[in-house]
Amino acid sequence: MSRRVVITGVGAVTPLGVGSQPLIERWSAGESGIEDGFGRCLEFDPLDFLSKKEARRCDRFAQMAIVAAAEAIDQAGGVEGLPYEPHRIGCVIGTGIGGLPSLEENQRKMIERGEKAVSPLAVPLMMGNAAAAAVAMRHGLHGHTYGVVSACAAGAHALGDASRIIRAGDADVVVSGGAEAAISGVAIAAFAAMEATSPTGISRPFDARRDGFVMGEGAGILVLEEKDAAEARGAEILGELLGYGATCDGYHLTAPQPEGTEAARAISLAVADAGLTAVDIDYVNAHGTSTPLNDRSETMALKLALGERAGDIPVSSTKSSIGHLLGAAGAVEAIATIEALRRREAPPTVGWEEPEEGLDLDYVPGRSKPIENGEGPLVAVSNSFGFGGHNAVLCLAA
Amino acid sequence: MPTDVTTDNVEKTIYDGLVELGTERGDLSREATLESLDVDSLDLVELAQIVEDEFGVELRGDDVKDVKTVGEVIDLVVSKAG
Numbered sequence: 001m002s003r004r005v006v007i008t009g010v011g012a013v014t015p016l017g018v019g020s021q022p023l024i025e026r027w028s029a030g031e032s033g034i035e036d037g038f039g040r041c042l043e044f045d046p047l048d049f050l051s052k053k054e055a056r057r058c059d060r061f062a063q064m065a066i067v068a069a070a071e072a073i074d075q076a077g078g079v080e081g082l083p084y085e086p087h088r089i090g091c092v093i094g095t096g097i098g099g100l101p102s103l104e105e106n107q108r109k110m111i112e113r114g115e116k117a118v119s120p121l122a123v124p125l126m127m128g129n130a131a132a133a134a135v136a137m138r139h140g141l142h143g144h145t146y147g148v149v150s151a152c153a154a155g156a157h158a159l160g161d162a163s164r165i166i167r168a169g170d171a172d173v174v175v176s177g178g179a180e181a182a183i184s185g186v187a188i189a190a191f192a193a194m195e196a197t198s199p200t201g202i203s204r205p206f207d208a209r210r211d212g213f214v215m216g217e218g219a220g221i222l223v224l225e226e227k228d229a230a231e232a233r234g235a236e237i238l239g240e241l242l243g244y245g246a247t248c249d250g251y252h253l254t255a256p257q258p259e260g261t262e263a264a265r266a267i268s269l270a271v272a273d274a275g276l277t278a279v280d281i282d283y284v285n286a287h288g289t290s291t292p293l294n295d296r297s298e299t300m301a302l303k304l305a306l307g308e309r310a311g312d313i314p315v316s317s318t319k320s321s322i323g324h325l326l327g328a329a330g331a332v333e334a335i336a337t338i339e340a341l342r343r344r345e346a347p348p349t350v351g352w353e354e355p356e357e358g359l360d361l362d363y364v365p366g367r368s369k370p371i372e373n374g375e376g377p378l379v380a381v382s383n384s385f386g387f388g389g390h391n392a393v394l395c396l397a398a
Numbered sequence: 399m400p401t402d403v404t405t406d407n408v409e410k411t412i413y414d415g416l417v418e419l420g421t422e423r424g425d426l427s428r429e430a431t432l433e434s435l436d437v438d439s440l441d442l443v444e445l446a447q448i449v450e451d452e453f454g455v456e457l458r459g460d461d462v463k464d465v466k467t468v469g470e471v472i473d474l475v476v477s478k479a480g
Contacts, residue, residue, distance in 0.1 A: 053420025053436070116450070120443035 037201025
């Protein structure tokens with residue numbers, strides 16, 4: 001009897017607000033959380049949720065992960081409501097870079113005042129596994145726990161790996177997702193230097209005028225749980241993580257392979273892993289970064305993997321509403337995807353107006369539209385592609 | 399110039415430092431144990447940095463490993479200076 005993986009809790013901190021509901025409600029309404037060229041979580045104050053001591057022992061990305069995880073675990077019934085031994089509950093959380101602001105601050109202290117000014121907290125603040133460690137410590141989780149680092153694919157890789165851990169029988173629950181808070185000096189300058197970010201500060205994926213991504217921050221955490229056990233305890237099941245596909249371009253440090261062949265293979269693998277075929281897919285939550293290269297190669301990848309089906313279904317990008325949350329993107333977008341399927345409505349690619357030759361899918365311009373496919377569960381793929389050519393695709397149902 | 403290492407000065411610096419690290423000021427007293435204040439080894443290293451900045455007195459991990467109360471930390475700093 002093969003083990004399946006369902007989602008029993010979701011939590012998010014995004015530029016649209018604190019909570020998973022502001023994310024889906026405001027994105028579905030076509031709103032944007034981007035201000036002055038950045039998708040900052042302006043409503044997020046860690047001291048609303050954490051003690052002073054807890055807050056100062058976490059970089060912002062880990063603070064956001066703690067808050068998103070608390071929402072997700074609460075929705076799943078709380079750790080005390082999960083009838084599993086703590087060593088059967090894991091925590092796998094992705095990030096692109098980890099605690100970059102903490103690294104920058106301690107580097108500055110060292111230059112200005114010498115080595116002795118460097119904080120003993122510097123390493124635990126900046127390490128990429130800090131979010132997973134903080135969430136596990138807060139909730140007393142003793143199963144597989146680690147960070148996943150694969151640039152902008154990290155959130156999706158984390159969820160994919162977490163689902164594998166459950167399917168392999170090594171855990172019954174994995175608290176998993178992604179977190180990123182790297183809107184700080186070096187990262188802003190570095191992305192600008194490689195001309196990856198939008199000089200106009202506008203995120204408009206798949207639009208002919210797109211000129212780069214908009215940096216965002218936030219966290220998305222899901223409670224993944226073994227299906228039979230979740231049903232047996234009477235948990236509310238929000239959706240199912242049906243399949244996972246991961247490949248690497250092996251092509252270029254930052255540019256995607258232009259024809260999207262390996263991205264397409266990741267999509268096909270995820271669909272096949274779900275035991276489905278292209279015609280079963282009802283919606284695509286695109287990686288859709290708003291960079292000239294990604295949106296073109298991703299469109300080609302979707303056509304390659306899904307064939308004619310790609311032109312028949314809505315394809316929209318959460319990044320049009322919140323910017324690019326880097327290592328948190330795949331997880332926040334998995335939540336947005338599940339909630340979109342539950343509402344049976346594809347939120348729009350906000351700001352999409354001008355088509356470009358070859359970019360001819362239904363990018364859901366203007367406003368949300370129904371996802372059509374009878375009365376049963378709907379199925380989506382959520383794409384995440386990271387620098388290094390890392391491709392991670394999730395196949396989700398709700 | 400480092401501040402004079404008097405018991406009063408050290409007490410003020412230690413108290414302010416512990417509050418900065420997240421301890422409630424109302425919980426502080428010379429008799430309070432570090433354990434009851436949830437002050438762990440990482441806090442003590444940060445506190446040692448604050449003390450060194452203020453008084454020029456260097457505390458190493460070995461110096462504080464047997465310290466149990468806030469008062470003992472204060473006395474240790476004063477004695478190390480002397």
